Amino acid sequence: MGEVGEFGLIDRIARGAAQGPAVLLGPGDDAAVIRAPDGRVVASTDLLLEGRHFRTDWSTAYQVGRKAAAQNLADIAAMGAVPTALLVGLAAPARLPVSWARQLAAGLADECALVGASVAGGDTTRGETIVIAATALGDLHGRAPVTRAGAHPGDRVAIAGELGWSACGHELLARGLDEPCKALDRHRAPQPPYAQGPAAARAGASAMIDVSDGLLADLGHIARESDVGIDLEPAAFEIPAQLRAAAERLGLDPLGWILTGGEDHALAACYPADDVPQGWTVVGTVTKRSDDQAAPRVTVAGKAWSGSQGWDHFA
Amino acid sequence: MGEVGEFGLIDRIARGAAQGPAVLLGPGDDAAVIRAPDGRVVASTDLLLEGRHFRTDWSTAYQVGRKAAAQNLADIAAMGAVPTALLVGLAAPARLPVSWARQLAAGLADECALVGASVAGGDTTRGETIVIAATALGDLHGRAPVTRAGAHPGDRVAIAGELGWSACGHELLARGLDEPCKALDRHRAPQPPYAQGPAAARAGASAMIDVSDGLLADLGHIARESDVGIDLEPAAFEIPAQLRAAAERLGLDPLGWILTGGEDHALAACYPADDVPQGWTVVGTVTKRSDDQAAPRVTVAGKAWSGSQGWDHFA
Numbered sequence: 001m002g003e004v005g006e007f008g009l010i011d012r013i014a015r016g017a018a019q020g021p022a023v024l025l026g027p028g029d030d031a032a033v034i035r036a037p038d039g040r041v042v043a044s045t046d047l048l049l050e051g052r053h054f055r056t057d058w059s060t061a062y063q064v065g066r067k068a069a070a071q072n073l074a075d076i077a078a079m080g081a082v083p084t085a086l087l088v089g090l091a092a093p094a095r096l097p098v099s100w101a102r103q104l105a106a107g108l109a110d111e112c113a114l115v116g117a118s119v120a121g122g123d124t125t126r127g128e129t130i131v132i133a134a135t136a137l138g139d140l141h142g143r144a145p146v147t148r149a150g151a152h153p154g155d156r157v158a159i160a161g162e163l164g165w166s167a168c169g170h171e172l173l174a175r176g177l178d179e180p181c182k183a184l185d186r187h188r189a190p191q192p193p194y195a196q197g198p199a200a201a202r203a204g205a206s207a208m209i210d211v212s213d214g215l216l217a218d219l220g221h222i223a224r225e226s227d228v229g230i231d232l233e234p235a236a237f238e239i240p241a242q243l244r245a246a247a248e249r250l251g252l253d254p255l256g257w258i259l260t261g262g263e264d265h266a267l268a269a270c271y272p273a274d275d276v277p278q279g280w281t282v283v284g285t286v287t288k289r290s291d292d293q294a295a296p297r298v299t300v301a302g303k304a305w306s307g308s309q310g311w312d313h314f315a
Numbered sequence: 316m317g318e319v320g321e322f323g324l325i326d327r328i329a330r331g332a333a334q335g336p337a338v339l340l341g342p343g344d345d346a347a348v349i350r351a352p353d354g355r356v357v358a359s360t361d362l363l364l365e366g367r368h369f370r371t372d373w374s375t376a377y378q379v380g381r382k383a384a385a386q387n388l389a390d391i392a393a394m395g396a397v398p399t400a401l402l403v404g405l406a407a408p409a410r411l412p413v414s415w416a417r418q419l420a421a422g423l424a425d426e427c428a429l430v431g432a433s434v435a436g437g438d439t440t441r442g443e444t445i446v447i448a449a450t451a452l453g454d455l456h457g458r459a460p461v462t463r464a465g466a467h468p469g470d471r472v473a474i475a476g477e478l479g480w481s482a483c484g485h486e487l488l489a490r491g492l493d494e495p496c497k498a499l500d501r502h503r504a505p506q507p508p509y510a511q512g513p514a515a516a517r518a519g520a521s522a523m524i525d526v527s528d529g530l531l532a533d534l535g536h537i538a539r540e541s542d543v544g545i546d547l548e549p550a551a552f553e554i555p556a557q558l559r560a561a562a563e564r565l566g567l568d569p570l571g572w573i574l575t576g577g578e579d580h581a582l583a584a585c586y587p588a589d590d591v592p593q594g595w596t597v598v599g600t601v602t603k604r605s606d607d608q609a610a611p612r613v614t615v616a617g618k619a620w621s622g623s624q625g626w627d628h629f630a
Contacts, residue, residue, distance in 0.1 A: 024355060028540070029462050030393040030525050031359035031453070036351030040339060043358075044346035045450055046438045047404040053440070078345040089362040089448050123361045125368070133404050133448030135360055138346070147344050210345050225343070 018109070020118035022084035022139065032121035034085045034137055041084075042138035042145065044075035050130035058173050059188040061100040065107020066189035068132045071212060073115055074192035074265040076138035078210035080146040080201025083194070085120035086112050087135040091127030104132070107189075115194045143201050151207035151226035151270040157284035158276050160196035160267045162186065163215060163237070164254060167261025168246050175250070180242040192265035196279055200269045203277040208269040214260040216298050216305055219268055223289070223297035226270075230298045232259070232284035256307045259300065333424070335433035337399035337454070347436035349400045349452055356399075357453035357460065359390035365445035373488050374503040376415040380422020381504035382578075383447045386527060388430055389507035389580040391453035393525035395461040395516025398509070400435035401427050402450040406442030419447070422504075430509045458516050466522035466541035466585040472599035473591050475511035475582045477501065478530060478552070479569060482576025483561050490565070495557040507580035511594055515584045518592040523584040529575040531613050531620055534583055538604070538612035541585075545613045547574070547599035571622045574615065 019026045025033035034041070046068075048054060054064045069086055076083040088108060092101060105119070112118050117136070168180075169187025178184060192210070200208055207226055209218045219230050239254050247254035270286050271277075289297070296304040334341045340348035349356070361383075363369060369379045384401055391398040403423060407416060420434070427433050432451070483495075484502025493499060507525070515523055522541055524533045530547075538545050554569050562569035585601050586592075604612070611619040 025460055025462065029460075029464075030390040030523075031357045031396070031451075031460075033394070033455070033460050034356050034358060036354055036356045039350065039352055039354060041349050041351045041356040041452065042346045043349060043400070043402055043436065043450070043452060045402040045404045045436060045448065047406050047440050047442075047446065047448055049406055049440065049442050049446070052442065075345040079348070081346070085358070087358055087360040087450055089360045091362050091364055091446070121358065121360060125362050125364065127362075127364050127367065127446075129443070131362065131364070131406070131442075131446050131448075133360065133362055133446075133450075135358070135402055135448075135450040136346075137356065137358060140348070145340055145344075145346075145348050147340065149344075208345075 018118060019120065020084070020116050023118055023120045027119070027121050032085065032087065034120060036139065038140060038142045040140055042076050042079050042081040042140060043135060044072055045133065045135040046072050048132040061103035062107040063188040064132070065104040066111045068134045069108045069111035070190050070192055071265055072134040072136035073111065073117065073194060074210040076136045077192060077194045077197025078208050078267055079138065079140070080143055080197055080205070080208065081138035081140045082198055083115045083117040083136050083138045085117055085137045088119055088122040089133035090122065090124045091131035092124065093128060094126055096130065141198065146201050146205050146208040146269070148207055148209055148222045148225035151222055151228050151286045153228055153286050153288045154273055155206050155270040155286040156273055156276050156282045157219065157230055157232065157268065157270055157286060158280035158282045160280045161193035161264065162191070163211065163264050163266050164243055164257035164261050166190055166263040167257040168243055171250060172246070180246055182242060183246060186264065190263060190265045193267055193279070196267055199277055199279065200267065203271065204275050205269040205271055208267060211264055211266040211268055212262055214262045215268060216259050219298045222270065227289055229287040229289045230284055231287050231302060232298065232300045234301055236281065236283040238281070253307070259305060260307055333433060334435070335399065335431050338433055338435045342434070342436050347400065347402065349435060351454065353455060353457045355455055357391050357394050357396040357455060358450060359387055360448065360450040361387050363447040376418035377422040378503040379447070380419040381426045383449045384423045384426035385505050385507055386580055387449040387451035388426065388432065388509060389525040391451045392507060392509045392512025393523050393582055394453065394455070395458055395512055395520070395523065396453035396455045397513055398427070398430045398432040398451050398453045400432055400452045403434055403437040404448035405437065405439045406446040407439065408443060409441055411445065456513065461516050461520050461523040461584070463522055463524055463537045463540035466537050466543050466601045468543055468601050468603045469588060470521050470585040470601040471588055471591050471597045472534065472545055472547065472583065472585055472601060473595035473597045475595045476508035476579065477506070478526065478579050478581050479558055479572035479576050481505055481578040482572040483558055486565060487561070495561055497557060498561060501579065505578060505580045508582055508594065511582055514592055514594065515582065518586065519590050520584040520586055523582060526579055526581040526583055527577055529577045530583060531574050534613045537585065542604055544602040544604045545599055546602050546617060547613065547615045549616055551596065551598040553596070568622070574620060575622055
């Protein structure tokens with residue numbers, strides 16, 4: 001990176017990304033200009049730090065790019081919106097090979113292309129370690145955003161996308177294991193069910209969230225913002241055979257990965273009863289919040305989950 | 316920070332910032348929703364790293380917040396747009412006092428308030444050092460963006476805002492000096508001439524840029540993108556007496572700070588002759604680009620500047 005220079009790197013990253021239809025002015029100026037057809041723009045930002053959110057010995061640069069884009073684009077989908085563009089800030093050590101940055105840009109661009117979005121701008125600077133700051137923008141297509149605050153007692157709680165694979169992959173990588181391959185892949189680059197975000201909005205979802213910190217933690221956000229409780233039915237979670245087998249080999253409970261593992265970027269939404277669209281699995285019910293302030297907001301078969309409660313980056 | 320927890324910190328930062336009129340949905344959900352009245356949004360992102368872009372022993376958290384917001388909001392102004400919202404990603408060590416984050420948030424909010432914008436969303440995570448990723452959004456009010464690519468031979472080159480103070484302040488801080496105070500202040504928190512961005516667009520500016528890397532470097536971007544040359548008239552730069560005196564004490568040329576010092580976030584724009592609005596100082600002329608490929612794009616009194624050429628973060 002030191003040889004190419006910062007401006008050269010920006011140019012390389014910019015050239016690597018074809019511009020989608022929403023980008024009126026792409027990389028290379030003080031700012032990008034993106035279409036916002038209904039007069040609003042949805043925007044979300046995330047930081048990924050080397051060593052904390054990814055490891056260069058566990059993931060390729062391409063996978064890191066896929067993941068950085070995916071976790072941001074999933075936030076846009078979780079509002080019921082369609083992503084239009086991604087802005088990317090990159091800090092990198094001078095010793096980092098330019099090929100690493102080029103592969104990162106390719107991963108970012110390819111993940112964006114899945115949803116018709118593109119990398120519209122960025123900033124690069126030298127740093128001691130790799131930092132990726134991604135900001136995704138999106139289009140609500142005239143609909144109201146689906147927030148965390150609209151769930152009502154009686155709503156069904158449903159999931160689109162996969163859960164537990166990323167946590168399983170993290171555990172395998174930490175122990176130097178490499179089976180099942182799908183778990184490693186998903187940890188390195190999740191596959192959010194992007195189209196299910198707008199589909200949920202069209203179907204009348206009352207609340208929605210991207211599962212980034214773990215299902216119990218993220219449903220806790222919905223429960224608090226909506227001032228309700230949520231009870232999950234453990235038997236409703238289909239545990240894939242590969243995940244179950246991997247957990248058995250490690251002496252772990254696969255339901256723990258599913259309920260508390262983060263970074264799968266599934267979507268969790270609440271629907272007025274019987275309005276749950278195709279592609280979603282009902283896993284629980286919205287309840288009245290308990291009068292007991294100390295009672296857990298989210299329960300599993302009526303009880304507090306006794307395992308881990310997701311992760312808190314400062315804890 | 317470790318005691319409050321990540322989610323508590325997000326709440327603190329969110330509560331610290333009053334929401335401006337453009338923010339339809341503010342912090343606390345998967346994404347924010349911001350007005351984009353003319354169907355487009357301007358967006359720019361920047362990374363600030365502790366030790367590289369700021370030092371906690373040189374600047375207060377409040378000043379770092381002002382600067383982080385200012386350098387992003389200035390990018391929006393440089394397109395001729397009015398900032399509407401800022402998204403902020405923060406990585407911080409667990410040992411960082413919560414008061415530091417709170418003061419940072421206050422600085423971000425106060426700088427945004429200068430232009431009627433607000434902090435609409437964010438992300439926090441633990442890191443070894445402080446990283447601030449800011450993304451600003453803005454509204455073009457129906458006008459075309461003023462890019463770097465529209466300058467024509469014969470245009471006047473003009474400046475709004477101050478130049479050289481930040482570089483002077485950096486030099487003073489590096490040497491442990493503390494006069495003139497204004498230079499230290501401007502290095503810690505620049506004062507971009509935000510309103511002059513939209514004013515330039517209304518007056519018909521053909522090209523514009525935010526002076527972040529140094530005037531010669533940034534005018535070089537305009538010259539390359541517009542395929543022109545630019546010649547500056549050194550006598551046109553009014554050198555403030557305090558800046559001149561500070562340079563003399565250090566045995567330096569104050570014009571070097573003005574031409575190559577970065578981070579003042581002045582605006583530089585090109586105007587068809589005689590269209591230069593109030594508040595702008597004409598400092599040069601757009602010329603035909605030289606047939607000699609090796610000739611400098613930007614000259615000072617017809618010659619290459621022999622001093623430093625701005626900074627390249629990877630050099």
